[in-house]
Amino acid sequence: MKRPATRARSETAEEILDIAQALIQSRGYSAFSYQDIADALKIRKASIHYHFASKTELGMAVIDRYVGNFGRALDEIAADAQRSSMEMLDLYAAPYLEVARSRDKVCLCGAIAGEMLALPAELRKRVDRFFKQHQTWLAEILARGVARGEFTLADTPAKVARMMFGALQGALLVKRTTGDASQLHDVIAVLKAQVSAQVMAQAAKA
Amino acid sequence: MKRPATRARSETAEEILDIAQALIQSRGYSAFSYQDIADALKIRKASIHYHFASKTELGMAVIDRYVGNFGRALDEIAADAQRSSMEMLDLYAAPYLEVARSRDKVCLCGAIAGEMLALPAELRKRVDRFFKQHQTWLAEILARGVARGEFTLADTPAKVARMMFGALQGALLVKRTTGDASQLHDVIAVLKAQVSAQVMAQAAKA
DNA sequence: GTCTATACAAAGATAGAC
DNA sequence: GTCTATCTTTGTATAGAC
Numbered sequence: 001m002k003r004p005a006t007r008a009r010s011e012t013a014e015e016i017l018d019i020a021q022a023l024i025q026s027r028g029y030s031a032f033s034y035q036d037i038a039d040a041l042k043i044r045k046a047s048i049h050y051h052f053a054s055k056t057e058l059g060m061a062v063i064d065r066y067v068g069n070f071g072r073a074l075d076e077i078a079a080d081a082q083r084s085s086m087e088m089l090d091l092y093a094a095p096y097l098e099v100a101r102s103r104d105k106v107c108l109c110g111a112i113a114g115e116m117l118a119l120p121a122e123l124r125k126r127v128d129r130f131f132k133q134h135q136t137w138l139a140e141i142l143a144r145g146v147a148r149g150e151f152t153l154a155d156t157p158a159k160v161a162r163m164m165f166g167a168l169q170g171a172l173l174v175k176r177t178t179g180d181a182s183q184l185h186d187v188i189a190v191l192k193a194q195v196s197a198q199v200m201a202q203a204a205k206a
Numbered sequence: 207m208k209r210p211a212t213r214a215r216s217e218t219a220e221e222i223l224d225i226a227q228a229l230i231q232s233r234g235y236s237a238f239s240y241q242d243i244a245d246a247l248k249i250r251k252a253s254i255h256y257h258f259a260s261k262t263e264l265g266m267a268v269i270d271r272y273v274g275n276f277g278r279a280l281d282e283i284a285a286d287a288q289r290s291s292m293e294m295l296d297l298y299a300a301p302y303l304e305v306a307r308s309r310d311k312v313c314l315c316g317a318i319a320g321e322m323l324a325l326p327a328e329l330r331k332r333v334d335r336f337f338k339q340h341q342t343w344l345a346e347i348l349a350r351g352v353a354r355g356e357f358t359l360a361d362t363p364a365k366v367a368r369m370m371f372g373a374l375q376g377a378l379l380v381k382r383t384t385g386d387a388s389q390l391h392d393v394i395a396v397l398k399a400q401v402s403a404q405v406m407a408q409a410a411k412a
Numbered sequence: 413g414t415c416t417a418t419a420c421a422a423a424g425a426t427a428g429a430c
Numbered sequence: 431g432t433c434t435a436t437c438t439t440t441g442t443a444t445a446g447a448c
Contacts, residue, residue, distance in 0.1 A: 027323045034424070111321075113380070116382055118234055159392040163396040167370075169375075171369075173375055190366055218414095
């Protein structure tokens with residue numbers, strides 16, 4: 001599946017999206033305001049309304065861009081048939097490690113999911129799409145790994161994918177509060193070990 | 207460890223805590239207001255300030271009660287040495303399933319963790335304590351299971367505990383957005399299968 | 413303990429000048 | 431495209447009557 005890049009936007013609009021995304025990822029959707037963006041960009045609140053008429057509209061644009069970028073990245077990872085399935089999992093986990101590096105961010109969709117009920121329904125649909133997209137992708141990679149003899153799973157690929165995705169999202173959440181970056185590394189290590197055919201065969205013998 | 211129950215509070219104060227907790231779990235901390243509570247309780251905003259002078263104070267009281275209740279529950283589960291370690295895990299997972307039943311709640315601390323940066327520092331400390339408490343408890347149960355020959359782990363008990371806790375928190379987050387209750391059931395099933403000595407031994411042979 | 417009344421700040425949003 | 435000015439609503443919080 002080839003997805004088109006979102007159409008060009010003015011530079012200011014793009015900067016607004018950048019700041020809004022960073023704010024949502026670190027403070028949450030309800031807690032960020034046009035004023036925060038105005039301060040960061042050194043313009044007035046009213047100017048932001050020129051680019052994005054309402055906060056909901058801005059929120060949707062942020063998610064759409066985020067989901068689109070991720071979708072393309074996932075396509076790219078899976079495209080190279082030469083790669084081992086474990087390498088694909090590593091590439092998938094990389095952005096989580098990257099987010100975790102910046103002290104207090106979580107996944108954009110994880111942040112929004114946390115206050116879903118207080119939010120416009122349009123946002124919910126987009127986050128839902130993101131979650132399903134990732135879980136489906138992971139299930140496909142896991143199934144591929146099993147078929148190639150790389151992985152041994154304790155349950156169906158779909159269920160293990162659900163567990164893995166939740167574990168990564170949850171790890172970001174916990175990591176932010178405790179401030180301990182090893183949370184992410186540990187979780188990824190365990191997830192990898194648990195699907196690795198070799199490790200499990202050895203563990204079973206012990 | 208025996209923990210004392212929190213000291214008695216007026217009935218109204220207790221109702222305020224109930225409503226505040228439900229609101230935080232479903233809408234998030236930033237998005238709930240004294241007005242919401244006043245409406246639900248059919249009193250005026252000002253009356254709530256009599257019981258809890260500030261929103262921060264109310265928030266702390268909600269968390270303290272929540273963490274205290276969980277702490278006592280964990281102690282109780284681990285206290286009965288007759289129980290298998292797998293039973294203990296089942297008992298641990300039960301409240302997550304319960305939360306997931308009510309449509310749109312997540313763990314109170316998960317909800318607060320999602321908007322941590324926008325919140326007073328006192329709240330952060332309490333959520334941090336909650337996360338560490340749970341991960342420590344899980345690690346102890348896992349170690350017990352290994353010692354008794356019930357469990358086979360792919361990594362150290364501490365690391366597997368981190369993964370499990372994150373997976374449960376993340377599952378609640380995802381479940382709320384997708385509205386699909388099987389998310390929780392699937393994740394718990396996989397987590398159990400992955401530590402079960404029997405299942406893994408069989409998987410390794412396949 | 414609960415009420416009315418009010419203060420004060422911040423939010424999202426719009427109108428219209430430049 | 432950005433500004434000033436303004437509107438409206440909502441938020442947390444306090445004072446003081448009952």
